Amino acid sequence: MANQATSSSSSPGPQEHRLEGQAGEEDLLTLYGAESGWVEARTHCDHLDALSSDLAHIPTPDTPCYRCQHPSENWLCLCCKEVLCSRFVNKHMLQHYQQTNHCLALSYSDLSIWCFSCDAYLDAQMIQQLRSVHEIAYILKFGEAPPFRAV
Numbered sequence: 001m002a003n004q005a006t007s008s009s010s011s012p013g014p015q016e017h018r019l020e021g022q023a024g025e026e027d028l029l030t031l032y033g034a035e036s037g038w039v040e041a042r043t044h045c046d047h048l049d050a051l052s053s054d055l056a057h058i059p060t061p062d063t064p065c066y067r068c069q070h071p072s073e074n075w076l077c078l079c080c081k082e083v084l085c086s087r088f089v090n091k092h093m094l095q096h097y098q099q100t101n102h103c104l105a106l107s108y109s110d111l112s113i114w115c116f117s118c119d120a121y122l123d124a125q126m127i128q129q130l131r132s133v134h135e136i137a138y139i140l141k142f143g144e145a146p147p148f149r150a151v
């Protein structure tokens with residue numbers, strides 16, 4: 001406990017002190033939070049009942065938007081498997097949610113999964129029901145299985 005005096009005689013920087021308490025965790029949250037644009041995905045969602053029962057067969061990632069034919073970086077509705085464009089194009093996925101309440105969508109741009117009802121990204125590797133469809137989409141897009149984290 002009294003090691004501080006001897007162990008770091010040269011220059012005890014502020015970093016050494018952060019390691020000891022909870023201050024370090026708060027720094028991490030700030031670091032990876034809104035400031036850097038990286039938002040933590042949720043590991044729980046109450047809307048998974050809406051998922052399509054057949055997500056083993058999904059349209060390919062280069063499928064154009066069903067409504068406006070926008071060619072790429074669309075979203076796949078995980079409830080009815082329609083492919084619709086993003087809020088940065090013609091907002092057809094957002095309109096689809098507003099019209100049908102289909103709240104779960106997979107991005108063919110970066111394969112993230114968004115829940116409109118949660119208003120949050122979902123962690124496809126931590127949520128069992130999303131894992132297989134995420135893997136299928138990944139294989140369709142990259143031609144190989146995703147590097148799953150060790151659990």
Ligand SMILES: [Zn+2]
Pocket residue numbers: 045046047048103115116117118119
């Ligand atoms: Zn949700």
Ligand SMILES: [Zn+2]
Pocket residue numbers: 065066067068069070084085086089090091092
């Ligand atoms: Zn569209």
Ligand SMILES: [Zn+2]
Pocket residue numbers: 077078079080081082096100102
């Ligand atoms: Zn849908």
